[in-house]
Amino acid sequence: MTQSVALVTGAAAGLGTDFARQLSADGARLVLVARRKERIEALAAELGKARGVALDLSEAGAAERLMADVAAHGEHVDLLVNNAGFGLAGRVAEQDGRRLRQMIDLNCGVLTQLAHAVLPGMIERRRGGILNVASTAAFQPGPGVAVYFATKAYVLSFTEALHEELRGTGIHVTALCPGPVATEFAEVAGFGKAKTFNRLGASSADVVAAGLAGLARKEAIVIPGLFNKVGAQGSRFLPRAAVRKLAGMLKL
Numbered sequence: 001m002t003q004s005v006a007l008v009t010g011a012a013a014g015l016g017t018d019f020a021r022q023l024s025a026d027g028a029r030l031v032l033v034a035r036r037k038e039r040i041e042a043l044a045a046e047l048g049k050a051r052g053v054a055l056d057l058s059e060a061g062a063a064e065r066l067m068a069d070v071a072a073h074g075e076h077v078d079l080l081v082n083n084a085g086f087g088l089a090g091r092v093a094e095q096d097g098r099r100l101r102q103m104i105d106l107n108c109g110v111l112t113q114l115a116h117a118v119l120p121g122m123i124e125r126r127r128g129g130i131l132n133v134a135s136t137a138a139f140q141p142g143p144g145v146a147v148y149f150a151t152k153a154y155v156l157s158f159t160e161a162l163h164e165e166l167r168g169t170g171i172h173v174t175a176l177c178p179g180p181v182a183t184e185f186a187e188v189a190g191f192g193k194a195k196t197f198n199r200l201g202a203s204s205a206d207v208v209a210a211g212l213a214g215l216a217r218k219e220a221i222v223i224p225g226l227f228n229k230v231g232a233q234g235s236r237f238l239p240r241a242a243v244r245k246l247a248g249m250l251k252l
């Protein structure tokens with residue numbers, strides 16, 4: 001018999017920490033992953049029924065090492081929260097190519113690999129949940145943040161397809177698409193003072209609660225906040241040329 005766990009990537013800060021807190025309050029046993037060992041170990045100790053795994057998930061072979069570690073601890077994943085991710089602001093030609101590749105690897109590659117790794121067990125047990133953190137960035141191209149927006153478009157498309165593939169299997173798959181949230185994200189991405197994030201940023205706890213509620217309701221897509229819903233869906237009613245021009249005029 002293996003032990004059921006919820007696996008949360010990127011639990012050292014922001015949304016990931018709130019996922020850990022809210023899932024723990026719901027009684028889940030947790031495996032928390034991020035690079036900053038002290039942070040996840042302190043959070044695990046505070047929450048109880050939790051352990052931290054310090055890993056740079058963007059490194060080659062990291063997802064395999066994580067799944068081997070879960071198996072070695074006699075655990076199986078009933079809930080995967082694919083949350084770890086980062087953005088990079090700036091024109092593509094001026095950015096560090098290695099960091100861009102790392103972002104694609106983490107935001108898309110690792111997310112896909114972890115979902116692929118946990119699915120066979122979930123299908124066998126006929127239950128499970130996968131919550132992939134996308135963004136409202138997924139709904140339009142993002143001049144000035146091009147690769148990040150493209151990674152989130154991938155996450156949304158992948159998640160919607162998986163949601164349909166798994167219909168009727170007992171496995172719920174949801175894409176959480178937040179607008180700006182006040183976390184470490186803006187600073188890591190290099191948005192400077194990040195006015196939008198500080199002024200308009202939703203609370204991380206509210207966004208996480210909306211995501212978990214949407215997963216429980218078997219929703220394919222959760223967009224927290226009316227303003228974000230209108231913005232995300234509104235882009236469907238405009239010509240693509242207008243959408244990308246408008247997106248390029250937005251100053252974060």
Ligand SMILES: NC(=O)c1ccc[n+]([C@@H]2O[C@H](COP(=O)([O-])OP(=O)(O)OC[C@H]3O[C@@H](n4cnc5c(N)ncnc54)[C@H](OP(=O)(O)O)[C@@H]3O)[C@@H](O)[C@H]2O)c1
Nearest residue numbers: 010012013014015034035036057085135180181183184185
């Ligand atoms: N904040 C927003 O406005 C916003 C809006 C829409 C979507 N999102 C998405 O929400 C998710 C969480 O972001 P956040 O806002 O909570 O940002 P955050 O505060 O910067 O947290 C990011 C988390 O990911 C971890 N992480 C980063 N790189 C990692 C790596 N290579 N390996 C393992 N863990 C790594 C970080 O911990 P370590 O640094 O210790 O590794 C941290 O725990 C991301 O996918 C982001 O794209 C954010």
